[in-house]
Amino acid sequence: MALRLMQVVVPADEKDKLHSLIRGESRIESWDQTIDEKRYKLSILLAVDDSEHLITKLEHHFSNTGTFRIVLYPVEATIPRPDAPDLERERGTAKENAKKEGKGRISREELYHDLVDSTRLSWVFIILMLSSTIVAATGLLRNSEAIIIGSMVIAPLLGPNVALSLATTLADFHLAKNALKVTFAGIGISLLFAISLGILLEIDPSAPQIATRTEPNLGDIGLSLASGIAGALAFTTGVASALVGVMVAVALLPPLVVLGMLIGAGYWDAATGALFLLFINIICINLSGVLTFVVQGIKPASWDKEGQARNTSRAAISVWIFLLLILIFALYYSHLNFDFL
Incomplete structure (x- = not known):
């Protein structure tokens, strides 16, 4: 399973909105960090074919904010290995996942x-x-x-x-x-x-x-x-x-x-x-x-x-x-x- 590490930077006062938007989205793990008083960063480890849907969603809500940025990294390996069955069950909880864009390919x-x-x-x-x-x-x-x-x-x-x-x-x-x-x-x-x-x-x-x-x-x-x-x-x-x-x-x-x-x-x-x-x-x-x-x-x-x-x-x-x-x-x-x- 190909993985990507997505780092999302938003204004610090928008972090609650960011967490609300990614709730229910398919991801393996995430970590957050307050960069300074104006910027907040969330790092998300996810499957490559889940990245386009999330990028589109976040860009739609945050593209007009001054500090918004998404940086995407290819992941060669992660330890411990992601549990594929658990990830598939998590994907099944979101109704729109079956219709997500980007399945089977990298993001646009x-x-x-x-x-x-x-x-x-x-x-x-x-x-x-x-x-x-x-x-x-x-x-x-x-x-x-x-x-x-x-x-x-x-x-x-x-x-x-x-x-x-x-x-x-x-x-x-x-x-x-x-x-x-x-x-x-x-x-x-x-x-x-x-x-x-x-x-x-x-x-x-x-x-x-x-x-x-x-x-x-x-x-x-x-x-x-x-x-x-x-x-x-x-x-x-x-x-x-x-x-x-x-x-x-x-x-x-x-x-x-x-x-x-x-x-x-x-x-x-x-x-x-x-x-x-x-x-x-x-x-x-x-x-x-x-x-x-x-x-x-x-x-x-x-x-x-x-x-x-x-x-x-x-x-x-x-x-x-x-x-x-x-x-x-x-x-x-x-x-x-x-x-x-």
Whole structure:
């Protein structure tokens, strides 16, 4: 059972209200401390999937107070171990617990802070994109799957794509703008560098690792949809994101590098297939990411933004599906290889 330590700071004269609000809420243990004459702190040890409901509740009541703050820490271990049966009985005492948001995942705030850093364009991001492009190009030219997989581990493509899905789900246009900026910057950096490699190096479009990225099929759609789901779940459930990042990179980085090298070498027909594959993967990853967040019940903290977030999510899902159908029909009628596998 994943645990969190939540520290809540409120005005000292609001401590009775704080204790009244958390009464009946699921928690393992709590400790209080008077910081000074103006501030009171309550530390709460609780299960990770109980944190979002409590954060939302406390923020609603105390957000306008000057000293209010919530700090959330991941807990590696606690001794003595929490008694799971007793905790489950305590959860059953609160009527709303069966309908709580956040069950089976981390809180919305924790998820947001995990992703916001990935939407900052930095020199580290640029170097990682260049490095992953070099490694991917080497693997493609040498027909080495092991080297290509290594490039996927390096590529920092997971965070910005998941952040875009989260921004869509929350109708957070500032986060969406930053996520799009970093995503397009990463694609542009890799594409331009791959084009330069295509100009300088001898490219064989019939090489197996290159040819497979120029012939999209329905299996690629399934792969990219699974990648988007895995990417979203990696952040919401604590799955090792480095491993899941490989799934997202396998859908984005190799076709992107193939596209650039083929353009640089002047193989325009083959490059068209790689471009279709790249578009399919981008659409499917974001479509499945938004769907995953919606199914998990991720929504804005304030009630007045929930309607806007629902409309934004529905519009985004409709647009992604429409674009995907257009690409599928375009592939079918362009006489490209569009078999199931």
